[in-house]
Amino acid sequence: ILNVEQSPQSLHVxxxxxxxxxxxxxxSNFYALHWYRWETAKSPEALFVMTLNGDxxxxxxxxxxxxxxxxxxxxxxxxxxxxDSATYLCASYGNKLVFGAGTILRVKS
Amino acid sequence: xxxxxxxxTHLIKTRGQQVTLRCxxxxxxxxxxxxxxxxxxxxxxxxxxxxEEENGRGNFPPRFxxxxxxxxxxxxxxxxxxxDDSALYLCASSLEERSYNEQFFGPGxxxxxx
Numbered sequence: 001i002l003n004v005e006q007s008p009q010s011l012h013v014x015x016x017x018x019x020x021x022x023x024x025x026x027x028s029n030f031y032a033l034h035w036y037r038w039e040t041a042k043s044p045e046a047l048f049v050m051t052l053n054g055d056x057x058x059x060x061x062x063x064x065x066x067x068x069x070x071x072x073x074x075x076x077x078x079x080x081x082x083x084d085s086a087t088y089l090c091a092s093y094g095n096k097l098v099f100g101a102g103t104i105l106r107v108k109s
Numbered sequence: 110x111x112x113x114x115x116x117x118t119h120l121i122k123t124r125g126q127q128v129t130l131r132c133x134x135x136x137x138x139x140x141x142x143x144x145x146x147x148x149x150x151x152x153x154x155x156x157x158x159x160x161e162e163e164n165g166r167g168n169f170p171p172r173f174x175x176x177x178x179x180x181x182x183x184x185x186x187x188x189x190x191x192x193d194d195s196a197l198y199l200c201a202s203s204l205e206e207r208s209y210n211e212q213f214f215g216p217g218x219x220x221x222x223x
Contacts, residue, residue, distance in 0.1 A: 046212065089152070
Protein backbone atom coordinates (compact mmCIF):
# COMPACT_ATOMS: atom_id res chain seq x y z
CA ILE A 1 0.00 0.00 0.00
CA LEU A 2 1.51 3.30 -1.07
CA ASN A 3 -1.24 5.64 0.05
CA VAL A 4 -3.60 5.89 2.99
CA GLU A 5 -6.91 4.33 2.05
CA GLN A 6 -10.19 4.46 3.92
CA SER A 7 -13.29 2.36 3.53
CA PRO A 8 -16.12 2.62 3.13
CA GLN A 9 -16.32 5.96 1.35
CA SER A 10 -19.66 6.68 3.03
CA LEU A 11 -22.02 5.02 5.43
CA HIS A 12 -25.66 5.61 6.39
CA VAL A 13 -26.81 3.99 9.62
CA UNK A 14 -29.76 4.20 11.97
CA UNK A 15 -29.49 5.70 15.44
CA UNK A 16 -28.35 3.00 17.83
CA UNK A 17 -26.44 0.97 15.24
CA UNK A 18 -22.81 0.18 15.84
CA UNK A 19 -20.42 0.76 12.98
CA UNK A 20 -16.77 0.53 12.05
CA UNK A 21 -14.42 1.96 9.45
CA UNK A 22 -11.08 0.82 8.10
CA UNK A 23 -7.88 2.76 7.46
CA UNK A 24 -5.04 1.09 5.53
CA UNK A 25 -1.60 2.64 5.47
CA UNK A 26 1.98 1.80 4.42
CA UNK A 27 3.52 -0.32 7.18
CA SER A 28 7.08 0.78 6.34
CA ASN A 29 8.47 4.03 7.77
CA PHE A 30 5.55 4.29 10.19
CA TYR A 31 5.59 6.50 13.26
CA ALA A 32 1.99 7.27 14.19
CA LEU A 33 -1.63 6.92 13.11
CA HIS A 34 -4.04 9.80 13.66
CA TRP A 35 -7.87 9.78 13.59
CA TYR A 36 -9.81 13.02 13.18
CA ARG A 37 -13.52 13.82 13.17
CA TRP A 38 -14.66 16.62 10.85
CA GLU A 39 -18.17 17.93 11.32
CA THR A 40 -19.73 20.15 8.68
CA ALA A 41 -18.80 23.84 9.06
CA LYS A 42 -16.29 23.03 11.81
CA SER A 43 -12.56 22.29 11.99
CA PRO A 44 -11.19 18.74 12.02
CA GLU A 45 -10.80 17.59 15.61
CA ALA A 46 -8.39 14.93 16.84
CA LEU A 47 -9.90 11.72 18.19
CA PHE A 48 -6.84 9.54 18.70
CA VAL A 49 -3.13 9.34 17.99
CA MET A 50 -1.69 5.82 18.17
CA THR A 51 1.90 4.73 17.79
CA LEU A 52 2.35 1.16 19.03
CA ASN A 53 1.34 -2.09 17.38
CA GLY A 54 -1.68 -3.49 19.18
CA ASP A 55 -2.54 -0.09 20.63
CA UNK A 56 -6.19 0.46 21.51
CA UNK A 57 -7.75 3.80 22.41
CA UNK A 58 -11.21 4.64 23.66
CA UNK A 59 -13.16 7.87 24.11
CA UNK A 60 -16.75 7.36 25.20
CA UNK A 61 -18.52 5.29 22.55
CA UNK A 62 -15.67 5.56 20.08
CA UNK A 63 -12.65 3.27 20.06
CA UNK A 64 -9.78 2.47 17.71
CA UNK A 65 -7.26 -0.29 17.20
CA UNK A 66 -3.93 -0.34 15.41
CA UNK A 67 -1.99 -3.06 13.58
CA UNK A 68 1.31 -1.60 12.38
CA UNK A 69 2.67 -4.87 11.02
CA UNK A 70 -0.11 -5.29 8.49
CA UNK A 71 -0.82 -1.57 8.14
CA UNK A 72 -4.42 -1.07 9.24
CA UNK A 73 -6.50 0.64 11.89
CA UNK A 74 -10.16 0.23 12.75
CA UNK A 75 -12.43 2.90 14.22
CA UNK A 76 -15.54 1.66 16.03
CA UNK A 77 -18.60 3.64 17.08
CA UNK A 78 -20.97 1.88 19.47
CA UNK A 79 -24.62 2.92 19.47
CA UNK A 80 -24.33 5.67 16.82
CA UNK A 81 -26.08 8.96 17.53
CA UNK A 82 -27.07 11.72 15.07
CA UNK A 83 -24.33 13.92 16.52
CA ASP A 84 -21.76 11.33 15.34
CA SER A 85 -22.54 12.38 11.75
CA ALA A 86 -19.26 13.66 10.36
CA THR A 87 -16.36 12.79 8.08
CA TYR A 88 -13.80 10.59 9.81
CA LEU A 89 -10.26 11.03 8.56
CA CYS A 90 -7.27 8.88 9.30
CA ALA A 91 -3.69 9.96 8.65
CA SER A 92 -0.41 8.07 8.78
CA TYR A 93 2.78 9.81 9.89
CA GLY A 94 5.95 8.62 8.12
CA ASN A 95 8.03 11.69 7.44
CA LYS A 96 4.85 13.75 7.06
CA LEU A 97 1.16 13.34 7.82
CA VAL A 98 -0.63 11.65 4.90
CA PHE A 99 -4.42 11.67 5.04
CA GLY A 100 -6.92 9.31 3.57
CA ALA A 101 -9.97 10.65 1.73
CA GLY A 102 -12.21 10.01 4.73
CA THR A 103 -15.37 8.08 5.54
CA ILE A 104 -18.60 10.10 5.60
CA LEU A 105 -20.96 8.86 8.32
CA ARG A 106 -24.63 9.85 8.40
CA VAL A 107 -26.71 8.69 11.37
CA LYS A 108 -30.47 8.88 10.94
CA SER A 109 -32.71 9.32 13.98
CA UNK B 110 -6.77 29.44 25.38
CA UNK B 111 -7.29 30.70 21.82
CA UNK B 112 -7.72 28.10 19.09
CA UNK B 113 -6.25 28.14 15.61
CA UNK B 114 -7.60 30.95 13.46
CA UNK B 115 -7.29 31.54 9.74
CA UNK B 116 -7.96 34.53 7.52
CA UNK B 117 -9.61 35.24 5.25
CA THR B 118 -12.53 32.79 5.32
CA HIS B 119 -13.18 32.99 1.61
CA LEU B 120 -11.21 34.44 -1.28
CA ILE B 121 -11.78 34.76 -5.00
CA LYS B 122 -8.81 35.37 -7.30
CA THR B 123 -8.11 35.12 -11.01
CA ARG B 124 -5.48 33.03 -12.76
CA GLY B 125 -1.97 34.46 -12.53
CA GLN B 126 -2.63 36.45 -9.37
CA GLN B 127 -0.89 35.95 -6.05
CA VAL B 128 -2.54 35.19 -2.70
CA THR B 129 -1.49 35.22 0.96
CA LEU B 130 -3.33 33.18 3.56
CA ARG B 131 -2.77 33.65 7.28
CA CYS B 132 -2.86 31.38 10.28
CA UNK B 133 -2.54 32.03 14.00
CA UNK B 134 -1.42 28.97 15.93
CA UNK B 135 -2.84 27.83 19.24
CA UNK B 136 -1.18 29.35 22.28
CA UNK B 137 2.02 27.47 23.18
CA UNK B 138 2.32 25.69 19.83
CA UNK B 139 5.52 26.18 17.82
CA UNK B 140 4.71 24.03 14.80
CA UNK B 141 2.36 24.90 11.94
CA UNK B 142 1.44 22.68 9.01
CA UNK B 143 -0.48 23.69 5.89
CA UNK B 144 -2.78 21.42 3.90
CA UNK B 145 -4.72 21.71 0.67
CA UNK B 146 -8.03 19.91 0.45
CA UNK B 147 -9.53 19.53 -3.00
CA UNK B 148 -13.09 18.29 -3.41
CA UNK B 149 -13.49 14.60 -2.61
CA UNK B 150 -9.96 14.19 -1.32
CA UNK B 151 -8.29 14.20 2.05
CA UNK B 152 -6.06 17.08 3.09
CA UNK B 153 -2.74 17.06 1.18
CA UNK B 154 0.38 18.15 3.07
CA UNK B 155 1.95 21.31 1.64
CA UNK B 156 4.67 22.07 4.21
CA UNK B 157 5.42 22.41 7.89
CA UNK B 158 7.15 25.15 9.85
CA UNK B 159 8.87 24.51 13.17
CA UNK B 160 10.36 27.39 15.13
CA GLU B 161 10.39 29.62 12.02
CA GLU B 162 12.14 27.09 9.76
CA GLU B 163 10.60 24.94 7.02
CA ASN B 164 10.54 21.39 8.38
CA GLY B 165 9.27 19.23 5.56
CA ARG B 166 7.49 19.78 2.27
CA GLY B 167 4.95 17.83 0.24
CA ASN B 168 4.71 17.51 -3.54
CA PHE B 169 3.86 21.11 -4.25
CA PRO B 170 5.70 23.41 -6.70
CA PRO B 171 7.95 26.27 -5.50
CA ARG B 172 5.21 28.83 -6.21
CA PHE B 173 3.76 27.60 -2.90
CA UNK B 174 5.85 29.23 -0.20
CA UNK B 175 5.47 30.06 3.44
CA UNK B 176 6.72 31.88 6.46
CA UNK B 177 6.53 31.45 10.18
CA UNK B 178 6.91 34.44 12.46
CA UNK B 179 8.49 34.71 15.94
CA UNK B 180 5.03 34.46 17.52
CA UNK B 181 4.61 31.19 15.52
CA UNK B 182 1.83 32.51 13.32
CA UNK B 183 2.28 31.60 9.69
CA UNK B 184 1.54 32.63 6.12
CA UNK B 185 1.02 30.58 2.99
CA UNK B 186 1.79 32.38 -0.27
CA UNK B 187 0.79 31.09 -3.67
CA UNK B 188 2.12 32.82 -6.79
CA UNK B 189 0.87 32.56 -10.37
CA UNK B 190 -2.45 31.05 -9.34
CA UNK B 191 -3.87 28.25 -11.47
CA UNK B 192 -7.46 26.99 -11.67
CA ASP B 193 -6.42 23.77 -9.90
CA ASP B 194 -5.36 25.79 -6.87
CA SER B 195 -9.04 26.21 -6.03
CA ALA B 196 -9.43 24.33 -2.76
CA LEU B 197 -9.86 24.59 0.99
CA TYR B 198 -6.58 25.48 2.67
CA LEU B 199 -6.21 24.28 6.24
CA CYS B 200 -3.56 25.12 8.74
CA ALA B 201 -2.90 23.10 11.85
CA SER B 202 -0.69 23.77 14.83
CA SER B 203 0.88 21.32 17.22
CA LEU B 204 2.92 21.46 20.40
CA GLU B 205 6.10 20.20 18.73
CA GLU B 206 6.93 18.64 15.38
CA ARG B 207 6.64 15.12 16.78
CA SER B 208 4.63 12.45 14.94
CA TYR B 209 2.60 11.64 18.04
CA ASN B 210 1.39 15.19 18.68
CA GLU B 211 -2.19 15.74 17.60
CA GLN B 212 -2.79 18.62 15.26
CA PHE B 213 -5.24 21.41 16.02
CA PHE B 214 -6.89 22.66 12.87
CA GLY B 215 -8.24 26.05 11.91
CA PRO B 216 -11.53 26.47 10.06
CA GLY B 217 -9.80 26.85 6.69
CA UNK B 218 -9.71 29.39 3.87
CA UNK B 219 -11.77 28.59 0.80
CA UNK B 220 -9.87 29.82 -2.28
CA UNK B 221 -11.59 30.04 -5.64
CA UNK B 222 -9.49 30.76 -8.73
CA UNK B 223 -11.39 31.95 -11.80
